[in-house]
Amino acid sequence: MSPFIQRTDQIITPTLLLDEEQARRNIAAMARRAAEQGVIFRPHFKTHQAAAVGEWFRDYDVTAITVSSVSMARYFAQSGWRDITIAFPVNLRELAEIDALAAEVRLGLLLDASAVADRLAAELTHPVDVWIEIDTEYRRSGALWSDKEWLADVAVRCEAAPQLSLRGVLCHAGNTYGARSLDAVRQIHATTMARMTAARAATAAATRRDDLQISIGDTPACALLDDLGSVDEMRPGNFVFYDLVQEQIGACRMGEIAVAVACPVVGVYPRRRELALYGGAVHLSKDALTLDSGQPSFGCIAPLTESGWGEPFPGAYLRSVSQEHGVVSVAEEAWPGVCASLAVGDLVAVLPVHSCLTANLLKRYLTLGGQNIEMAAIPR
């Protein structure tokens, strides 16, 4: 028996399975893409949030990482990372923590307003790298790419502050998450890069700097495009595990998804051809994707196998989740096959819609090699 199958008897509640070999292949592939294009690879660790998984990146000479909170930066600093960008707008209420961290590691911060630059200049006692976050019209955070005066003002104030070392312009072009083809990703990325180049030009003109970099972050562009254009740094995160959203975009194949949640079957309902799973919003999150039918899906299901999980059952998907329940709807032609392999008390693998949120909820992994990996106990 494989170490994994030996452990499945001990799985009694929803458990996040991690295919370590696949995750390492995903890391290797992305590191190779970055190297081939001469782009700095600064992976985002918010997806896995685990020191042990972070170590796998060192095999590919990764020394610089991205995180999404000050507490996550603290956690990875404690596991030896010395060059960390917090890819979230500076939270002015955390300046004391930020300053303490900047004393220990090379810390990168994001800002998008001159008032924030001024506060950093006034209060930080240790040097930090700063990036001007650009809104390329994803409309989350960032200074609008076309607002040259705003950008020039922010850049000048950064340059004037001795503690702040302006590195360049940075964005998260989440627009690619709406793409459903390589061509669509390519077009969105081209628009993003035109805007990032314009934003860099505005900041370069204001500061007379010719070394400002461009940093991007979205997994679809990083995973799919062989020519990222004038990108200097990439910060993808999701690719380490991938998920159904990335599969729907075309950024990965189903077999490249490296995590799944083993869920006990707690109900089988032949009349409505549905299953109830122990596995709900507190395990998977409420993130959904939209199927071709227009229905929301909260995951798909796959059989557990000797070595992990198999191909998803066709015609079956998680149609709803509440706090602890998941309800799987099965198409008529698929029902006999699902019924033949699953009964109440069995385990089934749920491939997550959004692996970052699922990992954040479950807090630990069971690898297919039978190892437990704990995630950060990050205070919220």
Added chain:
Amino acid sequence: MSPFIQRTDQIITPTLLLDEEQARRNIAAMARRAAEQGVIFRPHFKTHQAAAVGEWFRDYDVTAITVSSVSMARYFAQSGWRDITIAFPVNLRELAEIDALAAEVRLGLLLDASAVADRLAAELTHPVDVWIEIDTEYRRSGALWSDKEWLADVAVRCEAAPQLSLRGVLCHAGNTYGARSLDAVRQIHATTMARMTAARAATAAATRRDDLQISIGDTPACALLDDLGSVDEMRPGNFVFYDLVQEQIGACRMGEIAVAVACPVVGVYPRRRELALYGGAVHLSKDALTLDSGQPSFGCIAPLTESGWGEPFPGAYLRSVSQEHGVVSVAEEAWPGVCASLAVGDLVAVLPVHSCLTANLLKRYLTLGGQNIEMAAIPR
């Protein structure tokens, strides 16, 4: 200065605020509704998941509670509760834990299939109460209310097992969450009760029992209806805090919502009249409601006040959340008012769409009296 305002300087990351006085009023009101109707009040503790909040229910002579997992039952057993229903289909992989718990407390279990009854009969060594879960066409878990043969078979097998004490039929009529008026809730409840009465009749006929009870759980019906009909037991949970979903249904008023997340403002974008908040899917969950405009809303925002939070800003709502970011959209006429009271670095209160999921994510409360309350460290 109030104890709360003294503490706000120490709020540096998203923090779940709890208006203890309002939560106690919500408990008192629901306990009174149950007493007036002569219905057993067995509140669901999955919403708050905190031993300290559970203690507040004892002032209203609550001795029986509901939880949604075996681990949550274990947690509340450890804080002294002795009559606990796990309102989730029995997970056959947890029978050893269930049996151990049944040795210590009066434990209620839900089942909907004869195969499950047989397994309980074969493996439990301690007595338990059992409820036949009924699907009144909410289609989550439960035996279909109209399937008399199925119900009779389950009931007979429960009666035949010496460890199993059949208490009655139980449902969660989540259909009321789609209602938007008292009349709609009343109609849905009437349908639910007709089906529950039929289901009870089928089990009573098969077992020759005349004492089988009916237990219901949805907060909207429990909060709104003065006559629940032939209900014997109610298990609402959400009402302790309420949230925007309940407000939209009409089950509570905005002022009865007892929790809000204090979120730092990290971006102000006048051109698009939006704010970026430190407060995203890992704090609030991705649960959304649909506004009259058809847009999804992940929360609304309100100013912090001397004693807590005020009325929500009209014309502003959280239009999107990603892992750590929330984006607030503000209507043109409301923008000057929002801008005048909020700047980068300030705190704003976010009223949650679904308080159960928000509490589950944040794991602790700060009361408006300045106390910290920790939630269960429930293993997942």
